[in-house]
Amino acid sequence: MNFKASIIAGFLKGEIEGDPDIEVNDISKIEEGRPGTLSFLANPKYEKYIYETSASVVLVNKDFKPEKPVKATLIRVDNAYEAFASLLDLYQQSKPQKKGIHKLASIHENVQLGENLYIGDYAVIENNVKIGNNVKIYPQVYIGENVKIGDDTVIYAGVKIYEGCIIGSGCVIHAGAVIGADGFGFAPQDNNNYRKVPQVGIVVIEDNVEIGANTTIDRATLGTTIIRKGVKLDNLIQVAHNVEIGENTVIAAQSGIAGSTKLGKDCMLGGQVGIVGHLTIADKVKIAAQSGVISDVKKEGEILQGSSAIHFKDYWKSYLIFTKLPELRKQLIELAREVKELKNSK
């Protein structure tokens, strides 16, 4: 389907500079722009590409001032990245949507199904599950007994949700994620072995949460592991039993949160971060990639780095000296020599 620049500009409430009748039917990165595609320029680092791109139409910020001639037709908008994201939304919504309940889905007894569902082949929906409207459940998904799933949620292929867990509305759960496996709880016995502590709690995932591929969120020992609304979890993250993650907190891939820790809202964790159990982390805290947190963080907005983590500026000051330790030791040895000389010369 072709769209004229003028139609796109109208939709985005933008201003055209160039040919309003030029047509596009696909999108492209500005550095890989092809004729007939629409691209965007938001990050100034990429400005050089706008002078070379073959994209037919480029979205730019209102205040963009080209330093050289630009071949493409420009559409000026308030925020080129946001505008482009809106078009991506449209683009994705225009694709044919999966729907219907595949005849090879296995739906058990007393299941409540909403309207306008997609349930793929070889999905298993156990007894007493309740699924809202417009939910998409891809093939080979497992939904355990008594699970509840809110409206408009998308669950990709092969996700496993253990019994009793509750998933909100507008969530996206990527392939291979496991929700509600047993927390890691074992009571040490006299003979060095362990007795499993039954994990009878659940996982609650509130609305608009996104969960990455192969991420694991364990059920509570007792009570609930809670992922608050708006949280975004990347791939391969570990969330242990009884953890609570506050609203709109964002966590990058391969991070792990140990049991019963409570993360505030609006936090940001880099990749491969570890947080030990039973801690409380304040709101808006940022933790740099690969850091390890071993005590409560009480200060809102604190920024931490290192293993174990300290204030990031202190970390960098120390780390810089770490890289120069051989020099520092040399200075110390030299100084000791001089002091010895001074003492001897007395």
Next chain:
Amino acid sequence: MNFKASIIAGFLKGEIEGDPDIEVNDISKIEEGRPGTLSFLANPKYEKYIYETSASVVLVNKDFKPEKPVKATLIRVDNAYEAFASLLDLYQQSKPQKKGIHKLASIHENVQLGENLYIGDYAVIENNVKIGNNVKIYPQVYIGENVKIGDDTVIYAGVKIYEGCIIGSGCVIHAGAVIGADGFGFAPQDNNNYRKVPQVGIVVIEDNVEIGANTTIDRATLGTTIIRKGVKLDNLIQVAHNVEIGENTVIAAQSGIAGSTKLGKDCMLGGQVGIVGHLTIADKVKIAAQSGVISDVKKEGEILQGSSAIHFKDYWKSYLIFTKLPELRKQLIELAREVKELKNSK
């Protein structure tokens, strides 16, 4: 189902303090106790909650001395946590158990099935598999050819076990775990590329092992990767080819053990630990979270921390000074100035 406090006390051989006829039908955390529920107090940190809780019955240690009046009926036992765990066991066993072989399971030829099995929908059991009694295999599990599984083992949804692997009795394997994928073995060739070394060994998992969600245990190149009895592995752990993990060793999430390393028994590894290949680690060794081990650990009971790991006390002494390096450098500069002055003043 309702239980009187007196019945519970009888089962636990505990002593009632309060109303022996009060009834409970669920369990709760003490800080979230509701009427009609049973809770427990083991960790003194939580003592304050016992004076506020609405739980009807609370298990406490025999020697617990309340400092204020307690509304709940108490049951005094030797070990409140253990006693509560016993009740959790009962609670879980009282739930209806999955059983039967679902008509949508795909069971291939020459499979030996024990008694009292559960095999869920879309599970695949390949040729010549042997499964013991009372085994539960959840939906969408894959059991490769010639695999053997002992009695009473539970394999959750979507677990994949490659051909020839051997799983013991009383094991629990959580969703998404992969047992027996190829070890990471490639022989470098002249033109910078690699030739795959076929991985013809297997994985042996002994009795009473628990394996977390999305954990991966690779088959041996030749011979066996062995997880000894009583080992507990958390989620997202990597166990490479030919590794051996000793009895009752416990490993927290996201740790990784490289090829051919031999871990002792009764070891404890924190989360995100890494151990390089071809090492031998003694019994009862403890390794702190995020540590990296690059050489043999010969001392039984050693406690290690850091990357690369050293004795944990030495690590903390050094790390504390690391956080004060800017100060230390300042002292050094000041000292150098003073020495210079002394020299000049001679």
Next chain:
Amino acid sequence: MNFKASIIAGFLKGEIEGDPDIEVNDISKIEEGRPGTLSFLANPKYEKYIYETSASVVLVNKDFKPEKPVKATLIRVDNAYEAFASLLDLYQQSKPQKKGIHKLASIHENVQLGENLYIGDYAVIENNVKIGNNVKIYPQVYIGENVKIGDDTVIYAGVKIYEGCIIGSGCVIHAGAVIGADGFGFAPQDNNNYRKVPQVGIVVIEDNVEIGANTTIDRATLGTTIIRKGVKLDNLIQVAHNVEIGENTVIAAQSGIAGSTKLGKDCMLGGQVGIVGHLTIADKVKIAAQSGVISDVKKEGEILQGSSAIHFKDYWKSYLIFTKLPELRKQLIELAREVKELKNSK
């Protein structure tokens, strides 16, 4: 099936020392050799086992000079490890191969299937998928719409490939890997929450790539995430949106590469390495396990270690002093005392 030593020597163009008529029907590690098996000795560390092994036949390097009598029949070859790998190849190829399309595979419309395929039970092949010749797709695999898969590729149980991704020839993808899940892209909004940026790109995996169990490779936001030919990825690795990994690069388990980073060819990454986004890493770079890379690496063949990573030799010099910081501080305090004395004594 039994093979005479003479037949094996003929196949390997090796030289027999011992009984040419002795027969073997299995392979073994030299330290666990049993009669009737063939083993090999390549690593001198294992030489002691050749004098004790019960293996009937052992492959050794041409120049191997036994220091004691050896009971086994030897076959001398140019490279015992390579020769053994060739035999492993033969061994594996001699096993019965999976083939045929299982009647419980769900194959949707307009799918192009090559010749000599294996497609297992409960695999789902969506519309418009194109599959080459000799491809093996194990049970419970999900292949999204419009995916293309080259010849001779093996996809193990439960792999999930999202729509539109392209997989080359001769690839091996292990169980639980997820190819093409959404990149982790969210635009911050005014009210602290996030708007999902649709991820409309794809993943391209070139020829002869191996991907480990439960590894995740995200689709590009726009354009492609590319894994170049010959790349080998271990288990539980995270590859973010728009990453490019150069030819023949090898990455150990649990490493993570953040968005838009470009790794050169012939690189080697240890386990649990993290690389931040938008970087360019030169060819032949080596990064030690658990290191974190936060800036471009321009020097071909650079070797890095630490978090954040520096040249590995500098890292070790600094780390060694780090472990001796308490001593260094003591020296500094002692020196300060001496200087004070000197000043006072003037």
